[in-house]
């Protein structure tokens with residue numbers, strides 16, 4: 001059996017006050033060439049909400065919900081929380097875990113899909129935390145598999161799309177006048193390809209999103225028109241990123257003329273992030289309303305009981321070395337494989353220091 005001492009809830013981080021906005025954005029973009037104008041623009045999104053992103057509060061709530069679920073199942077494992085871009089930083093969390101005697105950490109990363117930002121970059125973050133703390137010989141960090149098609153992640157969206165369709169029906173809008181927009185974070189085309197070229201154009205990133213959208217739609221709104229759209233692009237405008245942008249897609253639907261309502265499914269995100277509050281609830285909804293369309297935004301998983309217990313199921317399957325054939329997955333792409341551990345090079349599960 002795999003042995004882990006603790007869970008490391010691992011997330012992006014976000015500012016919680018006006019004075020934290022610029023330091024946060026500097027951390028996010030360090031060395032990655034986001035133009036200043038774009039940073040200024042993104043800062044205004046945060047300024048609009050008094051500099052507070054909902055993401056940290058969401059993670060505190062998720063941590064508490066995970067602890068409750070672990071206790072209910074009689075699993076004695078502490079949950080630590082660390083971030084990439086704002087305190088508590090991973091290095092601080094690793095020190096905290098080490099001081100408490102916890103050495104083997106299982107990273108529960110709040111990214112559902114395969115991409116550099118969601119997978120590799122967390123691995124680099126963990127490595128750096130082990131290096132800067134000097135604890136690499138004692139502490140090791142694994143991560144759970146990408147859970148894009150785990151029932152715990154898919155179920156809240158199935159419920160949300162179903163409820164949105166009901167709501168529109170009650171407002172007198174028939175399902176053939178509805179278009180469901182599955183929205184996720186755009187990334188550079190090259191990054192998408194790199195996520196797994198064997199999965200076709202757009203790599204694993206696009207293939208996973210298409211598969212999940214089809215699965216949600218087949219359960220929640222069979223036969224209703226849908227498309228995969230993108231949001232929150234940044235970087236140099238001359239660099240191609242995944243398209244269409246959600247706002248352009250809504251404009252196109254307006255030209256076609258038969259769509260009276262859009263359902264917006266924020267299925268790139270596990271909880272309410274600034275991208276959801278600003279790019280979807282503010283911008284995309286306004287675009288739809290500008291064309292006289294109704295718009296319903298589906299909730300993010302947040303602390304939905306299915307999501308919380310699904311995350312603990314992912315931990316338990318790892319603890320029990322459950323074979324792939326028995327791991328839950330809602331699309332034919334899954335179950336996504338586990339990843340190698342971080343730090344303590346050449347380490348194995350039974351030899352966290354990696355020394356023979």
Ligand SMILES: CC1=C(CCC(=O)O)c2cc3nc(cc4[nH]c(cc5[nH]c(cc1n2)c(C)c5CCC(=O)O)c(CCC(=O)O)c4C)C(CCC(=O)O)=C3C
Nearest residue numbers: 012014028032042053055111115117118185187234273274
């Ligand atoms: C795939 C992906 C996820 C999902 C996986 C994961 O969870 O990691 C994600 C999550 C998030 N992205 C976030 C915020 C930002 N992302 C940026 C920039 C970028 N994201 C990218 C990709 C992703 N991002 C990329 C390719 C860039 C460009 C440059 C770079 O490689 O950095 C920028 C810079 C300014 C701008 O938007 O241009 C900001 C402020 C927040 C926090 C929101 C909050 O505060 O509530 C969260 C959860």
Ligand SMILES: [Fe+2]
Nearest residue numbers: 117185232275
């Ligand atoms: Fe991002």
